[in-house]
Amino acid sequence: MQLTVLPLLADRMYREFDVFEVFLKTLKKNETKLEDGDVLVISTKYISNSQGRIVDLDNIQISDEGLEVSKKYQLKPEIAEVVIRESDKIFGGISGFVITSSDNIMAPNAGIDKSNAKKGKVILYPENPYLIAEQLRRKIFLKMSIHVGVILVDSRLMPARIGTSGVAIACAGIEPVLDMRSKKDLDGNPLKVTFQAVVDNLATIANHKMGEGAESKPFAIVRNSGANLTDRKINSLEMAIDPDQCVYVRGLSNPPKNL
Amino acid sequence: MQLTVLPLLADRMYREFDVFEVFLKTLKKNETKLEDGDVLVISTKYISNSQGRIVDLDNIQISDEGLEVSKKYQLKPEIAEVVIRESDKIFGGISGFVITSSDNIMAPNAGIDKSNAKKGKVILYPENPYLIAEQLRRKIFLKMSIHVGVILVDSRLMPARIGTSGVAIACAGIEPVLDMRSKKDLDGNPLKVTFQAVVDNLATIANHKMGEGAESKPFAIVRNSGANLTDRKINSLEMAIDPDQCVYVRGLSNPPKNL
Numbered sequence: 223m224q225l226t227v228l229p230l231l232a233d234r235m236y237r238e239f240d241v242f243e244v245f246l247k248t249l250k251k252n253e254t255k256l257e258d259g260d261v262l263v264i265s266t267k268y269i270s271n272s273q274g275r276i277v278d279l280d281n282i283q284i285s286d287e288g289l290e291v292s293k294k295y296q297l298k299p300e301i302a303e304v305v306i307r308e309s310d311k312i313f314g315g316i317s318g319f320v321i322t323s324s325d326n327i328m329a330p331n332a333g334i335d336k337s338n339a340k341k342g343k344v345i346l347y348p349e350n351p352y353l354i355a356e357q358l359r360r361k362i363f364l365k366m367s368i369h370v371g372v373i374l375v376d377s378r379l380m381p382a383r384i385g386t387s388g389v390a391i392a393c394a395g396i397e398p399v400l401d402m403r404s405k406k407d408l409d410g411n412p413l414k415v416t417f418q419a420v421v422d423n424l425a426t427i428a429n430h431k432m433g434e435g436a437e438s439k440p441f442a443i444v445r446n447s448g449a450n451l452t453d454r455k456i457n458s459l460e461m462a463i464d465p466d467q468c469v470y471v472r473g474l475s476n477p478p479k480n481l
Numbered sequence: 482m483q484l485t486v487l488p489l490l491a492d493r494m495y496r497e498f499d500v501f502e503v504f505l506k507t508l509k510k511n512e513t514k515l516e517d518g519d520v521l522v523i524s525t526k527y528i529s530n531s532q533g534r535i536v537d538l539d540n541i542q543i544s545d546e547g548l549e550v551s552k553k554y555q556l557k558p559e560i561a562e563v564v565i566r567e568s569d570k571i572f573g574g575i576s577g578f579v580i581t582s583s584d585n586i587m588a589p590n591a592g593i594d595k596s597n598a599k600k601g602k603v604i605l606y607p608e609n610p611y612l613i614a615e616q617l618r619r620k621i622f623l624k625m626s627i628h629v630g631v632i633l634v635d636s637r638l639m640p641a642r643i644g645t646s647g648v649a650i651a652c653a654g655i656e657p658v659l660d661m662r663s664k665k666d667l668d669g670n671p672l673k674v675t676f677q678a679v680v681d682n683l684a685t686i687a688n689h690k691m692g693e694g695a696e697s698k699p700f701a702i703v704r705n706s707g708a709n710l711t712d713r714k715i716n717s718l719e720m721a722i723d724p725d726q727c728v729y730v731r732g733l734s735n736p737p738k739n740l
Contacts, residue, residue: 224485224486224487225485225486225487225686225690226483226484226485226486227483227484227485227486227686228483228484290737290738291737294737294738312736312737313732313733313736314732314733314734314735314736314737315728315732315735315737316726316727316728316731316732316735319728319732320732321728321729321732321733323641326641328640328641328642330728378639379728379729380637380639380648380678380681381587381640381727381729381730382582382585382587382721382722382724382727382729382730383587383648383678383681383720383721383722384658384676384678384719384720384721384722385658385659385676385677385678385679385681385720386676386677386678387646387678387681387682387685388682389639389642399643399644400644417643417644417645418644418645418689418692419639419642419643419644419645419646420644420689422639422642422644422646423646423647423685423686423688423689424686424689426646426682426685426686427484427486427682427683427685427686429682430677430679430682430683431484431707433677448690460643461642461643461644462641462642462643463641463642463643465641467575468575468640468641469574469575469578469580469589469638470580470638470640470641470729470733471640471641471733472575473572473573473574473575473578473579473580473589474572474573474580474729474730474733474734475573475733475734475736476573476574476575477571477572477573477734478549478550478553478571478573478574479549479553
């Protein structure tokens with residue numbers, strides 16, 4: 223079955239707004255429909271804008287910790303301060319970027335973004351992203367009588383690669399990971415790496431088609447994804463590995479002796 | 482424009498074979514056609530099989546370095562030895578996995594794979610993957626008079642995430658990265674993270690639809706990808722960041738003092 227990805231052009235919004243209402247308008251504007259079984263992918267930046275999750279750096283008071291992180295990683299002190307407030311843990315960093323974890327999402331600079339914000343302001347990750355995704359899913363069911371999955375997507379960088387892919391910051395109504403532990407490979411052996419990052423993979427291709435630039439395409443519809451829809455509540459730990467178990471996070475800090 | 486991804490069921494192959502011939506047969510079997518502008522994504526495992534890049538672990542002589550890596554990271558000595566031979570550098574590891582770099586691809590265990598190989602054997606990465614991709618592209622042009630992009634895909638893990646995504650091990654005929662440095666964001670500011678990982682993103686969704694299990698879908702056709710096709714020769718450095726510049730590789734080994 224052929225998977226399709228349809229990005230939707232939407233109005234640029236300048237103050238807090240109702241995402242569901244704007245989505246309905248966007249469907250009309252694009253002369254398209256959402257269908258039962260579809261996965262709706264939405265940019266976290268758009269959600270954050272709808273919530274007014276924008277910070278004016280001029281109003282930020284810088285703590286001692288903020289100053290320290292600012293110096294160590296050559297970040298603007300106000301940015302360092304916001305990063306600290308928004309993250310649960312700082313793992314390390316290079317000049318201009320720190321690697322953080324917030325609500326079990328590992329991201330450079332706690333996901334805060336200067337692009338697509340007015341000068342001197344930054345956009346934060348959305349508040350309660352799982353709740354937002356679930357509310358949208360329910361509104362879609364009540365209004366259109368269809369079951370869909372909802373994914374909130376942000377761009378992310380991959381280790382040792384140039385350019386951005388996508389990561390699911392939250393989701394609702396869709397099984398986030400495909401467990402293939404009971405499946406066999408082509409030779410009938412049990413598979414070793416046996417999970418597929420379903421929502422991250424759908425998020426990646428949707429984000430790719432949304433683009434990053436001046437055209438506002440904050441929604442994309444993924445059809446025939448093959449993903450399993452569900453009514454159960456999803457939480458962030460289902461897609462996250464404890465950093466202590468992560469081949470990159472722990473592995474990269476555990477080099478061979480002769481390095 | 483709607484992007485589509487069509488995975489193709491193909492015959493399982495048991496000895497070295499001609500990938501182009503098998504691809505032509507696969508198109509017929511799936512009653513589909515390749516079109517001008519398409520991107521053809523092929524599993525590296527299938528390519529490796531076509532080249533006979535399979536190693537019998539019983540025949541591996543273990544070096545001192547192999548023993549050392551085997552002990553430090555709890556790998557089977559034969560596996561550790563093959564990993565060392567196949568990789569340019571070992572960055573570190575956890576129990577059962579080392580992070581390596583081979584031909585500018587960062588991968589756990591140098592990309593060697595026990596799944597989909599007979600017991601006691603492992604599949605290596607393909608030899609000359611860029612040459613293979615370019616040869617396929619040329620054969621397609623000569624036989625069908627169409628320009629396509631070709632991507633060879635392997636599964637990969639993301640930092641702190643559960644499940645596999647995809648990575649382009651090589652490509653031909655397609656611009657691997659979209660440079661958006663000249664573009665502006667929605668507010669007219671220059672974009673900060675300004676590259677899109679085009680071939681990795683297409684590889685990820687194709688790999689997702691190919692699956693990992695018992696059904697052999699080693700080819701996928703991506704249509705209306707929006708990617709720029711090209712005749713120039715692509716090399717692996719165009720998609721790779723020097724690990725010393727990578728926010729994960731260098732960042733994770735550079736923690737804050739108070740950690």
